[in-house]
Each structure stands twice: as C-alpha cells, then as structure tokens.
Amino acid sequence: MHKKIILLSICSLIALHIQAQGFKGGGHIGLLATQVDGDNHGGYKKAGLFAGLFTNYSFAEKKIQLQFELNYAQKGSRAMPAYRIKLHQVEPTFMFRWYF
Numbered sequence: 001m002h003k004k005i006i007l008l009s010i011c012s013l014i015a016l017h018i019q020a021q022g023f024k025g026g027g028h029i030g031l032l033a034t035q036v037d038g039d040n041h042g043g044y045k046k047a048g049l050f051a052g053l054f055t056n057y058s059f060a061e062k063k064i065q066l067q068f069e070l071n072y073a074q075k076g077s078r079a080m081p082a083y084r085i086k087l088h089q090v091e092p093t094f095m096f097r098w099y100f
Contacts, residue, residue, distance in 0.1 A: 025055040036077035036085055046084075048074030052091075065097040 032048045052071030075087040
C-alpha cells in the first residue's frame with residue numbers, strides 16, 4: 001500500500017513539471033435547420049443539434065496551423081402530419097490553415 005502511495009506521489013510531482021507539446025482545443029455547439037433534396041417537401045422545417053470537439057497545433061511561428069475536428073450533426077426533413085427523415089452524422093474534419 002505504501003509503495004502505491006509513493007509511486008503515485010512521484011508521478012504527480014513529475015506531471016507538474018511536464019509541458020505539453022502546444023496542442024489547444026475546444027468545442028462548439030449549435031442548431032441546424034436542414035432539408036432533404038428530392039423528398040418533394042420544400043423548406044427548412046427540421047431542426048437538429050450540431051456539436052463537436054476540436055484540437056489544433058500551431059507551428060512555424062504560428063503562421064501554420066493543423067486542426068482536427070470531430071462533429072456530430074442531426075439532419076433530415078419533416079412535413080406534417082407524419083413524414084419524417086432523421087439522419088445522424090459524425091463528421092471528422094482535418095484542416096490545414098495558413099495565416100499570411
């Protein structure tokens with residue numbers, strides 16, 4: 001038991017002095033209004049959730065940035081009284097940004 005406490009203490013002290021590689025991250029959330037082409041029901045009548053997480057890394061004096069996102073979107077179509085299409089999508093995105 002004492003060995004586990006000592007090992008945990010040493011790992012905690014080492015972790016306090018380690019710096020990460022400079023990755024930053026965040027998240028976003030919002031609403032979507034979507035429709036499906038070809039369903040013979042026009043209009044954006046289906047509201048859905050849009051949420052995601054991202055991480056990015058800057059290098060070359062912060063002029064170049066790589067970003068990876070993983071987003072979830074609820075899409076579809078709706079017409080009253082009983083017509084409904086529900087689509088749940090997970091969208092991975094990889095971006096290269098160049099600030100000039």
